[in-house]
Amino acid sequence: MEVTQSTVSGAVAVTLNVNGKKRSLAIEPRVTLLDTLREHLGLTGSKKGCDHGQCGACTVLVDGQRVYSCLALAVMQEGKEIVTIEGLAKDDVLHPVQAAFIDNDGLQCGYCTPGQICATVALLDEVKQGSSSAITPNLEHPPQLAELSEAEIKERLSGNLCRCSAYNGIVAAVQQLVGQTPPSAAADVMVKEMPA
């Protein structure tokens, strides 16, 4: 068990379960889960885009649910299972969502990407559990994974902004993950060959 010391007065002792490891540290109660991960635990994969719950870059999984970690205080997460982007791959093997993002070029600068991926992991689970979205036409019959429409995917991911606008690729990644055949990420190139 790794212990991070803090000299900050007013700090309280907290033990968090992050990516299956117990991490004990002393932090002020006002420190967010996001800043705890990034500034105190060296887990900088979760990003700070706005610090206000407006962009989704900081999305992590807490007890399997997606949470904006910039809006959650670390001291309130004791006893919960926190999974960050660093906890998704198993050793060298990427999580299927991570692999699908690469295949479909669902990223450019990569800054929103950890949040988009964590949100997608949760989204797939939510659909499996039968949860509806704001645009699900019939609440009695929430969509199954295989029939998840493009509109449903976009609605369910609209809490995650991407200024590079890798949106097409992200939607395609989700389509691939639910067993659909998304359009290719590549452009149609009709440019003449280089001369030999």
Add this chain to the structure above:
Amino acid sequence: MSKVMGAVNRKDGRAKVTGNATYAAEHQIPGLLHGYLVTASIGSGQIKSIDTSQAEKAKGVVAVFTHKNPPKIFKPSNNFISSKIYEARLPLSDAQVHYGGQIIGLVVADTFEQAKHAAHLVKVEYETQSPLTEFQKATFKEAPPFMGEELKFEKGNVATVNNAAVKIEATYTTTTELNAPMEPHAIIAQWQGADALTIYEPTQWVMGSQRTYAELFGLPAERVRIITPYLGGGFGSKAMPWPHGILCAAVARHLQRPVKVVLSRRQMTVNAGHRSETEQTIGLAAAADGKLMAIAHDVKSSTSPVDTFTEPCTRVTPVMYSAPNLRYAQELAIMNVGTPTFMRAPGENPGMWALESAMDELAWSLKLDPVELRLRNQTQEHQHQNLPFSAKHFTDCLKVGAERFGWKDRSRQVRSLLRDGQLVGWGMAGATFPALQGVATVKVRLLPDSTVHVLTAGNDMGTGAYTMVAGVAAETLGVSVEKVRVEMGDSQLPDGGMAGGSMMTASLAPAVIKACQDVLKSADCNDATDAWAALRQSGRAAFEATATSAPPEGEKKWAFQSWGAHFCEVTVDEEIGRLQITRWLSVMDIGRVMNAKTAASQVRGGVIMGIGQALMEECLLDPNIGYPVVYDLATYHFPSHADIPRIDVVFVGEPDLNFNLAGARGVGEIGITGVSAVIANAVYHATGKRIRSLPLTPEKLMADFRALTADETRDAQEMKELIASNKSHERVAGHSQNV
């Protein structure tokens, strides 16, 4: 088909999807202090008094800096060659407040929370002047040249054209837009004693930043190291030091401790650049067959009191369409706003909004297909530089686009298409961006473990540069992309030029090709496999070569420019003012396409940022207090997943070998040009409403369309027809809703 490597997955993809890509603020530095900025709460005036005593006493605070105790900074030459900063005024240089939100202090503490709290304990008294933030009230004067380029020109005499079949003149406006990269601007500055500095900061121009920080602190360039392997987007706003970065580095020297400063979203609104609002008047005169007789383009934009930046909209005027009489001019006003700067396709983006809207208006007036109007008027030469365009395939963009979109099946009437009770419209517009090339140096090393190592201080802010460099090296050496490792974004590597002006590919790719060829030559081998064998036999650590590429010297023979055409379909629900984009096609001529995946993503990214400009992006300032009323991502809207349709991308044309030996012209910015015009043109087709002010917000879409066109006497007859047809459609629409 032109394929360097076809469609390749991003080299940096794995690092980014696993959270292992380290951005500036994330470097783990022992003993790091946290800085939080204090910013002005007035729009213009003077600081009368500033009381830092409470802040200094707050827990964890190490120091507080204001204009009363500014850290030492040297004035840089600021000339783009030896140094360049975004805002000429150095931070904390006096008590003057030039714009709301200006940096007036920095609090440094042990933790982020302590610094932020203490920043709010700084008490400031101001002498307030009334700020000028309203474009309409500003005083405009002739704009200075933009990076050495005159922003005024005339050939023929526009004023004397009086035998035109159709003349139109209209004014188009855009609002203040924010670059708003997802990664907030951030810096960690760490000194090694008094004369060596390491900076972790996202910068699109590694060596430019190195030279600039060196001048700011009176050091030789090699005493400054810039480390920036990953940038979370920049879009023009991360090429040079901003005041917060300069201040952070100065304070870190003063304290001899590493300091980190990250801008909050609120601070990013004014302290990290924006695109100025613009007002553009376009006059077009054409013969009955659509041939342009005159083009006039007059532009206004604004800058801050502390630096000059003109949004160079008129750069598109001499390149798009040919006219015997052509004139353009730009004016600039100083307002109490933060310093505007480069934002994706500076100039070309708003310029094409105005020009391509006006061309659509002209096409309707002439009752001519807007595709045909463009085909008839495209120019084979740059009318200001008097040079022919190299490898221009704008015709293919238009024709392939029209064909694939099904353009010939469009309705020729406004308000003539309905679907599910909503009006449907189609629009098209051209796209363009100049092809630029800089000087870039690349080192290639063949290693005995049968890998290749490519090193350069260029960088990749999401453009795909890592992958492009690897692909070009792989192709030239005859190995697979997996064998190539690319290292970028560190000033200790050879100067790789700037990731800006869409020029990184055109700068780097030829240098990579040359360095790879040289390394094979030095090994006396034809491909890497042989070279690796020879290397192992020789027992040497590596075969290596360094090569530089630069734009050709001597007399200019060509103008280099990329071209494109966008086509889109929109639906408009006039009752609630909802505009949705339902179909999109972009056809681009960018020379050779280096990677069909990342190039498509660049175009999509540009198009979507353009959709944001068209539909929602608007940074408003309170006219009385001069302070932005838009200050975060809940108030500054840009597109989310739900706003965006599938963007189909096609590339046409040929490798532009007059430009460089890679044949590539670059693709970062062209995608955004023309986008807002296509959408407004489609909205006109759908609704009959010619909206000339961006963004196309619901209240504009809900307005009675008669009010929006009533001032145009030129098509009074058409208006009557429209009103008649509108009535009939209202009935149809009402009917379908009742079903």
